[in-house]
Structures are given as structure tokens and as C-alpha cells.
Amino acid sequence: MKKGYKDLVGEAMAEVKTYSVEEAKAKLGDPNVQFVDVRDVRELEREGVIPGAFPAPRGMIEFWVDPDSPYFKPVFGEKKEFIFFCAAGWRSALTTKTVQDMGLENVAHIEGGFKAWKEAGGAVGVKENKPKS
Template sequence: MKKGYKQLVDEASAQITTYSVAEAQAKLTDPHVQFIDIRDVRELEREGIVPGAFHAPRGMIEFWIDPDSPYFKPVFGERKEFIFFCAAGWRSALTTKTVQDMGLENVAHIDGGFSAWKAAGAPVATKPAKNESK
């Protein structure tokens, strides 16, 4: 293997903005910030969600962000800061680097992901039965 996931995550982390849970939580009610949950829907159902986060599965992120894609989601056209997170911060580090490379500006991710968020006692809600993402 030329590069394992650890090296890829380390390389991405060196080029992106990373927030601690406390720093991210301070931005939770900021109307100019959008939290983006890239976890699988089963993770949301099992672990809970960050209130107000938009769910964008990792497998679709490039297609949902690109305005030229037939799958583009308007939320990504808004002038906001986007804070990505996954379960542990690995997928979100790679995602943040990818979307930054695509030209999405003002992006960051949460160190330790949702696991760290939950462990810190930050707000968690139950995923609604029907996907009610923005």
C-alpha cells in the first residue's frame, strides 16, 4: 500500500481547519454556519444527530456540492461556513479537504467527530423518523 488511511487523514488535516468540540459548539446557533453530518443514515439512527445539522452522506458529497451536478443541493450554494463531521473525524477530514479542493470556501471539520461531540455533552437529538434535512 502506497498510502494508508492514516497518512491520507494526516495529510488532509495539515491543510484544513479543525475545530475542537468546544469551538464548534460555540458556532452551533450562528446563522452563518451550517453543520454537515456525513455519517451513514444508520449511524444517525443509532447515535443521534447534532440539532440543525444537514445530512449529506459521504458517498454523495462531491455530487451534492458541485453546482453543475444534477444532484446539487442548494444548501451548498449558501454563503455560510460549513463544518463537516463524521463519527471519529477521519471521514470528515478527508471530506473537508476534498470540498476545499473543489473550491468550497470557509470549510472546517470537528476533531474527534460526533463521538467527541457526544462525549463532551454537546447537544444531541434523536433522528426524526422521516429525513427532514433542510
Template sequence: MPLKTTAADMVSTARARIREVETKDAIAMVDDPDVVIVDIRDIRERQRSGYIPGSVHAPRGMIEFWVDPDSPYFKEVFGQADKTYLFHCASGWRSALTVATLQDMGFDAAHLRDGFSTWETQGGPVKKDGA
């Protein structure tokens, strides 16, 4: 059965209406206390590839519940109105869809356009546990 909309189409549509941040610009935001970097990758991806120091891990499947103050799963880290939220995944696809959904909910956020895939090669700091 052919799909009505492909995943790539969904990502393209999301990217057309959200704020995307280039890797070099995101690297400059790492030490900014007003920025919360949110890693939505699976825990195994973080363990394998490392992660941005100071980033918050929020599994993709829980984002909508964690940002909603009326949800029993709400996390205070997402209740800081004075912060800039920057979401990322591995390549920018999941985070584009996530930010589009959050925008629909009224939650202001941006995403790392190319994801973690270009982070280390462009000089971004990476923390690896147990290394």
C-alpha cells in the first residue's frame, strides 16, 4: 500500500516552518546559560557516539508529555520561559518533526539542522561516559 506522505516529505514540510540552527552557530551556544540543548536520540546512540556536554536527554517518545505542564510526566526543565530550547537528533530528521509538533503545541523551540552527525567534525565538544 503506497503512503500518502513519506517521512522525507514530513521532514521537508516541518523544516519549512521551523527555526533551524547550523552546527557552527549551535557550537557557539553550548556555554550560554540561557540555552537548553535537548538530545532526543535513543540512549544507545548517546552511549555509542557521546553527547553534547550539559545537554538534557529527552527520549523522542516522551517529548510532548514532558513539555506539557498539564501532563503527569511534565519535567520542570521544560517550564523555563526565559530559555531558548535547541533540540537535536542524529541527522536532523527526528528533531525537525519534534520541533514542528512542539510548535503546534505552542512551545517555542529550534533544532540543530544537521543533527549530531556534524557536531564533532565541526569542533563541537563531545562527552563520552566511561572513556
């Protein structure tokens, strides 16, 4: 293996903004901030969600962020700060680097992911049946 996941995650972490859970919690509810959950739908159902977070599976992010894609989601065209998270912070680091490389501005991710969020007493809700666009 020339470059493993640890290398890729490390490179991403060196290039993206990372918020501690406390910093992220302070931004929850800010109308200029959109939390984005890149976990798999089964994780959302099993573990819960951050209230108001937009569910965007890691496998679709490039297509949902690109306005030229037929799968573009308008939420990514809004002038907001996007804070990505996953279960532990690895997928969200990679996602944040990817969308940053694509040109999406004002992006960050949460150190430790949803696991750290829950452990720190962050707000947790149940998965909605239909995501907002």
C-alpha cells in the first residue's frame, strides 16, 4: 500500500479547519451554520443525529456539492459555514478536504465526530424520515 487511510486522514487533517466539540456545540442553532452528517443512514438510525444536521452520505458528497451535477442539493449553494461530521472524525476530515478542494468555502469538521459530540453532552435527536433539500 503506497498510501493508507491513516496517511490520507492525516493529510486531510493538516489542510482543513477542525473544531473541538465545544466549539461546534457553540455554533449549533446559528442560522449561518449548517451541520452536515456524512454517516451512513444505518448509523443515523442506530445512534441518533445532531438536530438540524443535513444528512449527506459520504459516497454522494461530490455529486451533491457540485452545482453542475444532476444530484446537486441546493443546501450546498447557500452562503453558510458547513461543519461536517461522521462517527469518529476520519470520514469527515476526508470529506471536508474533498469539498474544500472542489471549491466549497467556509468548511470545517468536528474533532472526534459524533461519538465525541455525544460523550460531551451535545444535543442528539432521532433521524427524520425525509431529509430536507
